[in-house]
Amino acid sequence: MKISIGVEEITIEAKVISADGTVRDLGIVGQYLDTDLTKEDLLALTSLAEDLT
Amino acid sequence: MAAATVLCNTGLSIITNRIKGSGTEPAYFAIGTGATGAARTAAVTDTTLSSQSGSRVAPGAGVTTAQATTDKTNDTYRVIGSVTAGSTLTYDEIGLFDASTSGNMFVSATITPISVIAGDTVQFTIKVKFAN
Numbered sequence: 001m002k003i004s005i006g007v008e009e010i011t012i013e014a015k016v017i018s019a020d021g022t023v024r025d026l027g028i029v030g031q032y033l034d035t036d037l038t039k040e041d042l043l044a045l046t047s048l049a050e051d052l053t
Numbered sequence: 054m055a056a057a058t059v060l061c062n063t064g065l066s067i068i069t070n071r072i073k074g075s076g077t078e079p080a081y082f083a084i085g086t087g088a089t090g091a092a093r094t095a096a097v098t099d100t101t102l103s104s105q106s107g108s109r110v111a112p113g114a115g116v117t118t119a120q121a122t123t124d125k126t127n128d129t130y131r132v133i134g135s136v137t138a139g140s141t142l143t144y145d146e147i148g149l150f151d152a153s154t155s156g157n158m159f160v161s162a163t164i165t166p167i168s169v170i171a172g173d174t175v176q177f178t179i180k181v182k183f184a185n
Binding site: 005006007008009010011012013014015016017018019026029030031032034 | 056057058059060123147160162163164165167169172173174175176177178179180181182183184185
């Protein structure tokens with residue numbers, strides 16, 4: 001049995017709050033995923049798999 | 054510069070130190086503006102930012118940390134930090150450290166550039182999720 005413990009994901013989210021209180025939500029500005037695939041790739045593959053089943 | 058986010062080699066020491074019950078929490082937050090100019094992409098060998106903007110933000114002075122749950126109970130270390138720009142800037146790098154100066158770098162990131170003007174406050178939420 002393979003045992004693997006480690007950092008699976010790091011996400012950095014940001015929002016800018018202007019002096020007048022306006023909030024600009026920038027979402028994810030930095031990300032690490034423990035895979036060669038991006039989250040968008042994984043979502044696309046999931047969608048494809050759903051289409052095929 | 055490319056966008057990248059990494060757990061630094063020195064971050065591994067922080068983790069094993071903390072498991073052993075020693076070391077300091079990597080709750081000191083730094084932001085910088087020099088990654089693009091230095092053509093630097095975050096790498097596991099990083100120990101500092103290219104050009105840190107201001108001082109690192111310390112726990113209790115603009116940074117809060119917590120254990121959080123993403124998939125399994127307390128599988129995520131979360132840091133929320135805020136900085137207020139004193140002038141027009143473009144932030145492009147972020148780091149987490151275990152000290153207010155020097156110390157060890159836990160996470161290094163070269164990010165999607167964020168342009169701000171004086172008076173803008175940028176709030177960052179950094180989540181490090183562990184899995185087995």
